[in-house]
Amino acid sequence: MASEIAKFTQILRDSSISVTTARLAIFQTLLKSDRPLKNGEVASRTPSVNRASVYRSLDLFDRLGITTTLIRGWTPFVELADPFKPHHHHLLCEKCDAVTVITSDEMERLIHQLAEKHSFAPSSHHFEVKGTCHNCQHL
Amino acid sequence: MASEIAKFTQILRDSSISVTTARLAIFQTLLKSDRPLKNGEVASRTPSVNRASVYRSLDLFDRLGITTTLIRGWTPFVELADPFKPHHHHLLCEKCDAVTVITSDEMERLIHQLAEKHSFAPSSHHFEVKGTCHNCQHL
DNA sequence: CATTGATTGCGACATATTTGCAATAATGTA
DNA sequence: TACATTATTGCAAATATGTCGCAATCAATG
Incomplete structure (x- = not known):
């Protein structure tokens, strides 16, 4: 758990991207979930962060390979990627x-x-x- | 090309679903495209069909296995499935x-x-x- | 070619996502 | 620790996406 957060901050640092409380909060929401979440679910489970910022962070996470997206029907769901969840x-x-x-x-x-x-x-x-x-x- | 349309109408007939001009138009939009399209792109490239109907058709196509959905970033893209495009x-x-x-x-x-x-x-x-x-x- | 049931268009909702910009917070350095 | 610099955030408004009910229309069938 703590090590996941360390890994997460490392990834951001390596790309010279700030480790902010908003990004940490969103990351923890993903970490706590036992299933992939819709974007909106990530937002509502992270009430401390503004919705627009949630979207911006999820974009960022995707670009950095922190998350992956899968789709059911037409709805995208995000989940943490390989370094954080066992590969499957x-x-x-x-x-x-x-x-x-x-x-x-x-x-x-x-x-x-x-x-x-x-x-x-x-x-x-x-x-x-x-x-x-x-x-x-x-x- | 013509054979694809025949295949398409066959799939609908086999499920007792009407072959309508709207559905044909949407199918042809997908057939003409050389790349996967966003739902909205399908709609704007098929101006003869109302947007709501485009969505309804894309749902239908997905359920019938005529199309598959893939995702880039968070945006879902549709493309014709195996029977119409070589499997890849x-x-x-x-x-x-x-x-x-x-x-x-x-x-x-x-x-x-x-x-x-x-x-x-x-x-x-x-x-x-x-x-x-x-x-x-x-x- | 008339009947019948499925499908469509329309327009109004409901949600979801994006954007510009001023305010705030994170980082590196002294 | 305090400061300056730059990135990031919140907010609110603008877009874009997707959904719904219902009357009008169309496709299939005999």
């Missing part, structure tokens, strides 16, 4: 909206292999499979 | 915004293998790598 991917059930978290070493290997083939230097990646989960297949 | 994934350059399209049989195989492991029935998937493209690494 999603299986999204279209029937019941369940999210299954998966990991795969083979997937990680393949990603780097593909990137190399295209002389691409990967900084992050995200991967989603939509479909029907185990439970919903039997309803 | 993206390498997104964070410096110059270039999008490199990649394909990988091995990736496809791995996806199905992972899904099976979780008793998940995949209907679609999307995969993105962010990073620095070949050109921008040498600037």
Whole structure:
């Protein structure tokens, strides 16, 4: 917890960007949540920070790779990225909206292999499979 | 081109959904574009159809698997899905915004293998790598 | 080509996101 | 610690996005 905040401040410092109370508050909101949040949810869970500033911070976090965005329907949800949450991917059930978290070493290997083939230097990646989960297949 | 439209009408018919001029117009907007579009862009490129109806159609297309949504920053972009565009994934350059399209049989195989492991029935998937493209690494 | 039910346009809401600018806070330095 | 400099924030107004109910219209079917 404390170490996440240290990591966070380090990332900002490394880019010569101020560590402000607003940014810390927003970061902690993300840290405390056990699920990805809509932008608006981040704002309402961080009442000490003005809505416009929340948006500005979320933009910044995205650019710095602190957060990633995933989409359900058309609504974007933000969550903390790799350095802060264990690396994972999603299986999204279209029937019941369940999210299954998966990991795969083979997937990680393949990603780097593909990137190399295209002389691409990967900084992050995200991967989603939509479909029907185990439970919903039997309803 | 004509065959895409045939495929499109077939999908609607198969679900007993009317093939209307509005839906065709929107579909053609997507077909004509060489890049994913924001919802609003779809609307402004299809002036013959009311904005509210564009949204309704895009919802429908998404549910029918005609389109997929991807996200840049926080903004959702729609593009035609697999049956209409060759199946592919993206390498997104964070410096110059270039999008490199990649394909990988091995990736496809791995996806199905992972899904099976979780008793998940995949209907679609999307995969993105962010990073620095070949050109921008040498600037 | 008439019937019927689905779809659309319209216009008014409701939300969400962005912007300019003055006030405030963070940083580096003495 | 206090100061100067610059980045960041809050605020309020402007845009942009997405949603809704309902009457008018259109597509499918026989």
